[in-house]
Amino acid sequence: MDHGAIHSVFASLTEKQEEALRLACQHLTSKQIAQELxxxxxxxxxxxxxxxxxxxHMPRVEVLRHYRAWAEAYDRTIDDPTILTPPLSSAASTTAQPQERPYVFEDSLAFDARAPWDRSSDWLQPRIRPSDLGISGKLLLIALGAVAIMAVAVLSMAFANALATML
Known part of the structure; x- marks a missing residue:
């Protein structure tokens, strides 16, 4: 697709599409953009x-590169002017990715393990989330929690009673 056709597509975007692209150019994920909007x-x-x-159906990174070029050509502001790196070379790199850095793929931005707001359910078993449980699973979990609380209360009262008889 030539630059003229690409620029005409960007000129015909809705305000919401343009806002999503502008925020995506700031390296925000779809979840972060959604949270902000x-x-x-x-x-x-x-x-x-x-x-x-x-x-x-151009790759997302290419769309963002073209959008940035279009925005700069028409004096539209995108908050951070140094967001996207130049296109990667066609030769794939065979060097190993350092462990402490997020993985970087040719067709995407950077992926981290999990977003900060997704870390709230770490107490559950891996791959099981409260949203995965059906209504019966949630009710069973509530019932088990209530039984556990009652068992702790009964044991606490028995312990208090045993201490009272010893004194």
């Missing part, structure tokens, strides 16, 4: 996918 992450993905469809 107060919408669901799937909504952000749909907005960006609609733009990608207009551009022949």
């Amino acid at each position: 107060g919408v669901a992450p799937v909504t952000i993905d749909k907005r960006i996918d609609a733009v990608r469809a207009k551009l022949g």
Whole structure:
């Protein structure tokens, strides 16, 4: 697709699509953009996918590079001017990725293990989240919790009673 066609697609974007692309150019994930705008992450993905469809299903990073070039050409501001790196060379790198750094893929931005707001359910077994449990699973979990609390209360009263008889 030539630059003129790409620029005409960007000129015809809705305000919400343009806002999603602008925030994506700031290295925000769909979840972070959704959190900032107060919408669901799937909504952000749909907005960006609609733009990608207009551009022949171009990879997301390429869309963001073209959007940045279009925004700079038409004096539109994107908060941080040094967001996207130049395109990677066509030869794939065979060097090992350092363990302490996030993985970087040719067709994407950087992926970290988990976002900070997703770390709240670390007390559960891996791969099991409260949203994965059905209504019966949640009720069973509540019932088991109530039984555990009652057992602690009974044992505490028995211990207090044993101490009282010893004195």
